[in-house]
Amino acid sequence: MTIQWFPGHMTKARRQIEDKLKLIDVAIELIDARLPLSSRNPMIDDILRDKPKLIILNKADLADPEATRKWLAHFKEQGFVAHPVDASTGKGVKEIPEQVKTLLKEKLERQIAKGMNPRPMRALIVGIPNVGKSTLINKMAGRNIAATGDRPGVTKGQQWIKTGGNLELLDTPGILWPKFEDQEVGYRLAVTGAIKEEILNVEDIAFFAVKYLLRDYSERFSERFGIEKLPAADTDNPDDIVAVLEAVGRKRGCLISGGRVDLEKASRTLLHELRAGKLGSYTLEMP
Numbered sequence: 001m002t003i004q005w006f007p008g009h010m011t012k013a014r015r016q017i018e019d020k021l022k023l024i025d026v027a028i029e030l031i032d033a034r035l036p037l038s039s040r041n042p043m044i045d046d047i048l049r050d051k052p053k054l055i056i057l058n059k060a061d062l063a064d065p066e067a068t069r070k071w072l073a074h075f076k077e078q079g080f081v082a083h084p085v086d087a088s089t090g091k092g093v094k095e096i097p098e099q100v101k102t103l104l105k106e107k108l109e110r111q112i113a114k115g116m117n118p119r120p121m122r123a124l125i126v127g128i129p130n131v132g133k134s135t136l137i138n139k140m141a142g143r144n145i146a147a148t149g150d151r152p153g154v155t156k157g158q159q160w161i162k163t164g165g166n167l168e169l170l171d172t173p174g175i176l177w178p179k180f181e182d183q184e185v186g187y188r189l190a191v192t193g194a195i196k197e198e199i200l201n202v203e204d205i206a207f208f209a210v211k212y213l214l215r216d217y218s219e220r221f222s223e224r225f226g227i228e229k230l231p232a233a234d235t236d237n238p239d240d241i242v243a244v245l246e247a248v249g250r251k252r253g254c255l256i257s258g259g260r261v262d263l264e265k266a267s268r269t270l271l272h273e274l275r276a277g278k279l280g281s282y283t284l285e286m287p
Contacts, residue, residue, distance in 0.1 A: 014219075016045055017172055020135050024170060025107065026052045026100050030127035030136060031141060033063035033084060035284045036071045038188040041175055048126070052103040053080065054096070058132040060084035061091070067283035071133025074287035087136040096140065097121075111281055120168045129174030130194045137161055137171055184208075188284045193275050203245075206267030209274060217282055224279050225251050245270070 005119070027048050032039040036057060055075055061067055075082035083093035083099060084197055100121055111118045127132050138144050140163040160167045174194075187208040189195050197205075213221045215233045222230055227247045231240035242263070249255070249266030256262045273279060 014043070014047060014175055017124065017126065017175075019123065020170060021047075021049070021051065024051065024124045026054065026103055026120050027098070027124045027126055028054050028056060028096070028169075030056045030125065030131045030133050032128075032131050032192055032194070033057035033060040033068050033071070034282060035188045036075075036194055037129060037287075038185040039093050039192075039194065041126075041128055041129070043175070048124075051124075054099055054103060054123075055082040056096070056136070057082060057084040058087050058136065061086040062087070062277050062281055064281050064283040065285060070287050071283075077192065077198055085136070087132045087139050090139045093136065095137050096129055097167045100167060101165075118166075120162075120166050122168050122170065124170045124172065127174055128189070128194055130192075131174065133171060137163075137169055140164075140167075140169065146278055149255050191271065191274065191284065193271075202267045202271065203263055206245060206270050207238075207241050209242050209271065211235075212284060213279070213282070214241075214244070214272075217279065220280050224273070227251070 027044075029040070029044060033190040036137060047067065057063070057068060057071065063084075072082050081099060081103060083092060083095065087093060093274070100123055104121055108118050108279065125137060127133050141161050142164065145161055157236055163169060167249060186195070187205060188195075190205045191209045191212075210221075214235065218230055218233055222228065225248050227244070230244065231237070235241070245263055245266050246261040248270050249261035252266065252269045254262045254269060274282075
């Protein structure tokens, strides 16, 4: 299955971001800590050009902590400032204004040297759909001002939002890129819910997820679904993966007439539990 998704409002969002660049001091790019590379839109660096940028690894509570440490070190080596947060609970959020201030230190010092009273710092919030931009903004603002949802495409427009810490934020809709050169990127995004499920074959996405979980988190998978015998972690036999999905379906009562397993329902159940963190913390890729 080839995964592509680039709705018209995303093209419009790119133009809107480019139009606002002259108004902002810094960009805050949100990525998903469970897939830090796949959730980085390769168009963003081109769009933002030379603007200072803070990379926020959101949903860090759902990611494998050891993997997150490796990703933070990776971004540092690449010359980026990166910081893990859990926007839903607010963990790590209060440090963001100070990190923005550090990124803009030279600019602020120049303004002070000229006798200017620095205006509030202006930050652009960017990222792919469903990565938690609106949730982060609401937490930073201390009130529910940006629309949130557990599906991509909730934010459709742009708005300036005042927060504490002398910082103003510009919310933008999530933007995916027109074509995934590596189809595994599309599958990883689909596993975490960054792509609307309505346009996908949910069984294909669950198939991909099971292969990955067998490889890196087989014990946890077995414990969660009560499956004692799993195929080899490096299996390439499709029948092995289907058998695992059927076992999940039987454990969760996803049955149809004749006692057969409803694979679509079993797939949705698996993905729901995985996204909700019921299989524990996991990361879908490493640096």
